[in-house]
Amino acid sequence: MTFTYQKSLEMFKRASKVIPTGIYGHLGPAEGCFIPSNAYPFFSERAKGAYFWDVDGNKFIDYMCAYGPNILGYNDEDVDAAALKQAALGNCVTSPSSKMVELAELMVDTVAMADWAFFAKNGGDVTSLAVMVARAATGRKKVILIKGGYHGVAPWTQKLGYPAITEEDVANNIYVDWNRYDQVEKIVKENPGEIACFMATPYHHPVFEDNELPKDDYWQKVRKLCTDNGIVLAIDDVRCGFRLDIEGSDHYFGFKADLMCFCKAIANGWNISALCGTDALEDAISSVMYTGSYWLSAVPIAASIECIKKLKKIDAPKLAQSLGKKLTDGLVKIGKSHGFDLVVTGVPSMWYMRIANDDSMILHQEWVAECVKRGAFFVNHHNQFINCALTEDDIKLTYDIADEAFKVVKNRHPEIE
Numbered sequence: 001m002t003f004t005y006q007k008s009l010e011m012f013k014r015a016s017k018v019i020p021t022g023i024y025g026h027l028g029p030a031e032g033c034f035i036p037s038n039a040y041p042f043f044s045e046r047a048k049g050a051y052f053w054d055v056d057g058n059k060f061i062d063y064m065c066a067y068g069p070n071i072l073g074y075n076d077e078d079v080d081a082a083a084l085k086q087a088a089l090g091n092c093v094t095s096p097s098s099k100m101v102e103l104a105e106l107m108v109d110t111v112a113m114a115d116w117a118f119f120a121k122n123g124g125d126v127t128s129l130a131v132m133v134a135r136a137a138t139g140r141k142k143v144i145l146i147k148g149g150y151h152g153v154a155p156w157t158q159k160l161g162y163p164a165i166t167e168e169d170v171a172n173n174i175y176v177d178w179n180r181y182d183q184v185e186k187i188v189k190e191n192p193g194e195i196a197c198f199m200a201t202p203y204h205h206p207v208f209e210d211n212e213l214p215k216d217d218y219w220q221k222v223r224k225l226c227t228d229n230g231i232v233l234a235i236d237d238v239r240c241g242f243r244l245d246i247e248g249s250d251h252y253f254g255f256k257a258d259l260m261c262f263c264k265a266i267a268n269g270w271n272i273s274a275l276c277g278t279d280a281l282e283d284a285i286s287s288v289m290y291t292g293s294y295w296l297s298a299v300p301i302a303a304s305i306e307c308i309k310k311l312k313k314i315d316a317p318k319l320a321q322s323l324g325k326k327l328t329d330g331l332v333k334i335g336k337s338h339g340f341d342l343v344v345t346g347v348p349s350m351w352y353m354r355i356a357n358d359d360s361m362i363l364h365q366e367w368v369a370e371c372v373k374r375g376a377f378f379v380n381h382h383n384q385f386i387n388c389a390l391t392e393d394d395i396k397l398t399y400d401i402a403d404e405a406f407k408v409v410k411n412r413h414p415e416i417e
């Protein structure tokens with residue numbers, strides 16, 4: 001028996017009348033990330049631990065973790081108790097709560113490079129702020145970015161040719177290929193005294209492509225080049241943050257960033273992001289005009305304090321890495337037994353996978369869809385995520401689902417040896 005999604009579909013029809021595209025952004029079927037769309041639920045009803053239930057009552061082992069925020073398990077009792085306790089005291093108040101100071105102290109103690117922390121709501125709030133801080137600090141305009149990288153949806157992060165994006169929005173962006181230090185060096189040489197910032201994720205995790213770790217000395221060379229040329233090195237740790245290293249992903253790869261952007265895993269789903277920086281940039285950030293109605297709200301701040309304390313206590317990055325390794329090793333083996341070459345890249349706590357038997361991704365799309373219809377929620381375009389509530393039994397059940405899904409796809413494709 002595979003899942004059906006009658007109620008999801010009815011809800012989607014209602015949504016389409018009052019919400020542009022029904023579900024906007026990458027979570028909606030219009031973006032083409034959920035193909036075939038009849039394999040996926042559209043709306044969830046509730047979530048707990050490693051699972052979510054859709055509006056039809058189907059239960060999924062969730063390997064997307066809300067695209068990252070779920071790190072401890074949905075509705076973690078300790079994090080949610082801290083949030084609800086704070087809600088009873090006050091959330092959005094004229095003066096910030098003292099909890100904000102407590103969280104900043106905790107971030108500074110936890111993140112190796114951090115001398116200060118600034119809080120906002122979304123990842124894109126702090127990637128844009130990082131660029132502003134770099135510009136304020138250097139008095140320069142240009143920013144070096146990696147082709148295929150993602151830093152949010154602010155106009156400067158988008159591509160020329162996308163609707164509503166102007167030449168001016170992206171005029172100061174210069175793109176280089178990931179892991180090509182020679183290209184970074186060349187750009188810096190060609191633009192003396194003009195580069196404000198180099199921004200990248202700690203490793204390359206694009207969509208629809210294998211993910212790629214940094215070459216051995218890549219970050220060390222980039223760090224030195226930035227230091228020698230007065231360029232601010234900003235790391236977008238929005239997705240990797242606390243899934244590689246509790247001290248920050250720059251620490252994991254053995255270098256020190258000037259700015260670090262955090263979001264997804266810092267409050268287990270409560271809405272908060274953070275920019276951390278070094279003393280040298282404190283004047284620059286203090287000079288920048290930047291705030292928002294809900295940025296100082298105390299409830300997500302209280303949740304984040306509890307989340308970070310718990311992540312440290314259980315050594316969440318290590319646990320997530322070992323669970324991810326066990327899961328992906330098994331999936332590769334099961335795939336092989338059916339003649340499928342499942343290629344796994346990135347780090348195990350947020351791995352990317354792709355059936356490499358064909359380049360079209362059709363086999364991969366079919367296999368992912370068959371897994372989803374049986375209760376293992378993967379996506380076919382993006383890296384997956386591990387949360388710490390995942391159990392050995394969940395992994396075993398995922399193996400069974402994957403096995404069945406491989407069989408179904410193989411039966412449909414007798415050409416596979």
Ligand code: PMP
Nearest residue numbers: 122123124150151152236238239
């Ligand atoms: N940077 C990276 C690396 C991300 O993965 C994301 C979100 N997927 C963002 C920035 C933007 O974060 P948000 O959607 O919270 O604005």
